[in-house]
Amino acid sequence: AQSVTQPDIHITVSEGASLELRCNYSYGATPYLFWYVQSPGQGLQLLLKYFSGDTLVQGIKGFEAEFKRSQSSFNLRKPSVHWSDAAEYFCAVDLYSGAGSYQLTFGKGTKLSVIP
Amino acid sequence: SAVISQKPSRDICQRGTSLTIQCQVDSQVTMMFWYRQQPGQSLTLIATANQGSEATYESGFVIDKFPISRPNLTFSTLTVSNMSPEDSSIYLCSVHTSMGALGGYTFGSGTRLTVV
Numbered sequence: 715a716q717s718v719t720q721p722d723i724h725i726t727v728s729e730g731a732s733l734e735l736r737c738n739y740s741y742g743a744t745p746y747l748f749w750y751v752q753s754p755g756q757g758l759q760l761l762l763k764y765f766s767g768d769t770l771v772q773g774i775k776g777f778e779a780e781f782k783r784s785q786s787s788f789n790l791r792k793p794s795v796h797w798s799d800a801a802e803y804f805c806a807v808d809l810y811s812g813a814g815s816y817q818l819t820f821g822k823g824t825k826l827s828v829i830p
Numbered sequence: 831s832a833v834i835s836q837k838p839s840r841d842i843c844q845r846g847t848s849l850t851i852q853c854q855v856d857s858q859v860t861m862m863f864w865y866r867q868q869p870g871q872s873l874t875l876i877a878t879a880n881q882g883s884e885a886t887y888e889s890g891f892v893i894d895k896f897p898i899s900r901p902n903l904t905f906s907t908l909t910v911s912n913m914s915p916e917d918s919s920i921y922l923c924s925v926h927t928s929m930g931a932l933g934g935y936t937f938g939s940g941t942r943l944t945v946v
Contacts, residue, residue, distance in 0.1 A: 746934075748934065748935070750937075755942070756939060756940070757836075757922060757937045757938055757939035757940045758873075758922070758937040759937075760831075760934060760935070760936070763934050804872060804873070806935075808934075808935075817875065817878075818863070818875070818924070818935055819875075820872045820873045820874075821872060822871070822872045823872050
């Protein structure tokens with residue numbers, strides 16, 4: 715069955731340090747890929763998405779992600795973390811069947827804590 | 831991208847009662863989705879609501895417990911019926927817009943439900 719795996723439940727980094735959040739998917743074809751951020755008590759905000767083309771995707775708030783087909787991965791990165799980046803991050807996969815049927819499947823999320 | 835207004839933002843309800851959550855979109859969209867996010871968990875799709883047809887429920891969710899209305903292309907409601915403490919969750923609506931540079935999924939800010 716198709717799945718999305720975020721192997722890190724909780725990550726703590728110091729402010730100014732670099733960040734990489736891992737995401738792997740299991741799917742027969744290349745899906746559409748998303749990263750969302752959820753601040754405490756808030757809804758989900760889209761950081762970036764990959765549909766096709768350039769495998770390095772730039773998003774908002776200085777985030778980027780790289781799609782690696784050979785590794786079935788779509789890891790999120792940021793060169794320098796800010797305290798305001800503390801939040802829960804969700805990787806999601808759109809298992810678009812091509813027949814008008816969409817379904818967004820989420821990973822379990824990675825909680826990011828930032829040390830001042 | 832679409833802008834979603836979801837209300838109420840939070841509520842505390844007595845067990846055995848029902849709560850209806852509303853989701854208003856600022857543009858016409860074909861597909862709307864309802865998700866549940868249990869405490870400390872990821873998002874789980876409850877159902878897909880298309881205008882003019884019955885909602886499609888995911889495994890583990892039934893219409894009697896989570897009736898959905900979709901009277902037009904900009905509005906939907908989700909009712910959580912006969913609530914129990916296990917229904918305490920964040921409920922989010924989402925819409926799908928066309929794929930492409932500006933497409934993808936947009937989420938409402940969520941309804942935080944506590945059942946006592």
